[in-house]
Amino acid sequence: MVKVVKFNIYKYRLPLQSEFRISFSATSYTEGLIVEAFDENGRKGYGESSPSSKIVGTTTDSALGIIRKIAGDILARDLSPWEAYKQISSSVIHNGDAKAAIEGAILDLYCQEINQPVYKCLGGYRDFFITDMTIGIKSLDETLMDVQKYLEEGFTQLKIKVGEGPEKDVAKIKAIRERFGYDFVLRVDANQGWTFKRALKIAKELEKYEIELIEQPLKYWDLRGIKALRNQTSIPIAVDESVHTAIDAINIIREDVADVINIKIMKAGGILEGLKISLLSESAGIKNMIGCMLETRLGITMAAHLVGLTENIVYIDLDSDLSLRQDPVKGGVEHLGGGKRKIPNKPGFGVVIDKSQLQLVETIEQGRASEYF
Template sequence: MRINRIEAYYVDIPYLEPFRIALGTSRMSRNIVLKIYTDEDYRGLGEACPSRRITFDTLESSIEALEKLSSKILGKDPFRIEVFQEIYGSVRGNTSIKAAIDMAIYDLIGKYCGKPVYKIFGGYRDEIETDVTIGIKSPHEMAESAKKWVKKGFRKIKIKVGINPAEDIERIRMVREAIGDNVELRIDANQGWSVEDAIKVLNKVEKYDIKFCEQPVLYTDIDGLKKVKENSPIPIMADESVHNSRDALKVIEKDAVDLINIKLMKSGGINEAMRIAHMCEAAGVPNMIGCMGESKIGITAAVHTALAFKNIIYYDLDSDLLHREDVVLEGGASIDNGVRRIPTDIAGYGIHRLRIKMLHPIKIWRL
C-alpha cells in the first residue's frame, strides 16, 4: 500500500464567543484539514490548528511546510511510521501540520486493519471524562458560565487566569462558589504570572481545592517552574514548556513539575505523544491530553490517544464544544455529560461525513 494523493483544505471555525487567555484572544480557528489517500482506496483524515502563540506556526507556514513534506510522503507505505518521523525532521517546526499528517496516517492504518485507532495501541480504557474550559472574562461572567456547563452535566471545570493576580484570585473564588464543592476545578495561567506572583496566588487559593495549575510562568523558565512547584500547595503542570519528548526529558530531569500536558499540535502527532507518555510513565509523572482550537477531527484523534495510553489520566478535549459550527457532520468522538466515547465497531477514527461547504481547497498533490 502506497500513499498516492494528498488533499489540503482550510476551514474557518468561529467560536461561540471570543475566547481570551493570558496570551491573547481568539474569535476563530483557521485550520487545515488533510485527506491522505492510498493506491488501495483508503483515506485518512487529519487536522492542523496552527498557532502563532503556542506552536509558533501559521496557516501560511504550515502550507509551505506541507509543500516540502508532500513530495517525500507520496509513494511511502503508511505503516512505516519511523520513516515518517525522519521526514518530519526535514522541516523545522510547524508541528501542527506534522500532526495532521500523522493523524491521517493512523486513520489509514486503522481503516486498513478494520480497528479503531486506539485499539491498535492496546486500548487501555473505553471512555474518558473531559473538562470544559472557560476563557477569561469578569469574575461574575466566568462564574455564570461555569454554572451553565455544570447544569449541562460537566463535572470538571477549567478556568483561564494569568491576567492580574488579584482579579485571578477573585475569579477562582467566584467560580468555586458558583459550582459548589463536588465539581473539580482546574486553573490555567498560560504563562501569565511571574514566579513570585504564581507562588502568592497559589497559596492564597489553596482553600478552593484546585486540582492543578497549568503553566503558571514563562515557558522557557524551567527553573522558575521548579521554584513554583517547590513552593505551591497545588500540583503544577507543564504545558507550553513541553512540546516533544526532548522537552519532557528536560523538565523531568529537573523535577520541575508534577504533571505534563500533551497536545497533538505541540508534539507533531500521536507517535511523538506516545513517546512523551511512555517517558513520563517511566518517570512517575502523569499526563493530561489537551487541545487548542481543533474541530472534532483533531479532538477525535486526541480521544483515541487518550483511550490508548495508561499514563494519560486527565483530559481537556473540549475545543469543538466551544465552536459555533463543526466541520464533522457525522461520526467521531461522542460527548455525554462530559464523557467522551468512541464506538467499538468503527475503523480508524470513525469520522464518516464532513461539512463540504466549510472546506476551502488549498492544493492537491499526486504521485
C-alpha cells in the same frame, strides 16, 4: 503498510460560540487545515493541523507549506506507521501541527485497512473518558454564568483561564467556590501569564480552594522558576507550553520541574510522539494531561485516540469542538453530555467530513501539485 498516492489539503475558518481569551491572546474564530490522503484502493484518511503562532510558532499559511513538503517526501512510498513517523519527524524540525495532520491521515488509512479504530490498532485499551470544560478569561459575572451553565449540563470538571493579576484571579476562584461549592474539580491555567512573585502569591491564596492543578504559571522557558514555585505550594504544577516533544519532556523529568506534563498532539507532532512523551512520563512517575488548541472534532478525535493508548493520561482537556458554532466533522469521538466522551468502534478515526464548509487549497499527486487559491 500504506502508500499514499494523493493528498488534498483543505482550509477552514469557523466561528466560535463566543470570544475565547487567554493571558496573551483572544479570538472569535478558529482557522486551520484538514489533510485528506488517498491510498491505492481509494480509501481516504484524514488529519488536522490547528496552528498557533504564539505556541507552536506556525500560521495556516506556514503550515500549508510544511504539509506540502512532508507530503512530497512520503508520496507513493510504502510505509508503516512508525516508518511514516520517522520520515515525518526528519522532514522538518518543529511545526508539530503540520506533522500531526500528515501522520493522522496515514494512521487513519492504515487502521482502516486493518479494520480497527486507531487506538486499538496501536494496542490501546480504553474507549471512554471524561473531559473538563474550559472557560476563557471573562468578567466575573460572565464566568459565574458559564460555571453555572456547565454544571447544569453535567460537567464535573472545569478549567478556568487566569492571568489578569492576583486580585482578579483569586477573586474569581473564590467566587466560584463560594457560589457553587466543592463538588466538582477545578483547575486553573495561567498560560504563562504570571511572574514568579505573582504566581507564588496567587498559589498560596488558592490553596484553600481545592485547586486540582495550576497549569503553566510562568514563561515556557523559566523552568527554574516553575520548579521553585512547585517546591513552595501544595497545588500540583503542570507544564504545557514548556513541553512540545519527548526531548522537552526529558528536560522536565531530569530537572524535576513539574508534577504533570500536558501533551498536545499539535505541539508534539502527532499521536506517536505524544505516546513517547506519555511513556517517558509514566516511567518517571509523572502523570499526563492532554489538551487541545482550537481543533475541530477531527483534531479532538485524533487526541482522543491517544487517550485510548495510555492510562498515564489522567487529566483530560479535549473540549474545543464543543465551543464551535459549526463543525465540518461528523462521527469521530462522541460527546455523550457533561464531558463524557466515547471513541466509536469504527475503523480508523471514523470521521466524515462536510467539505462544503471547507476550501480546497491544494492537491498533491506524484509528479504534480495544483493550487486553488
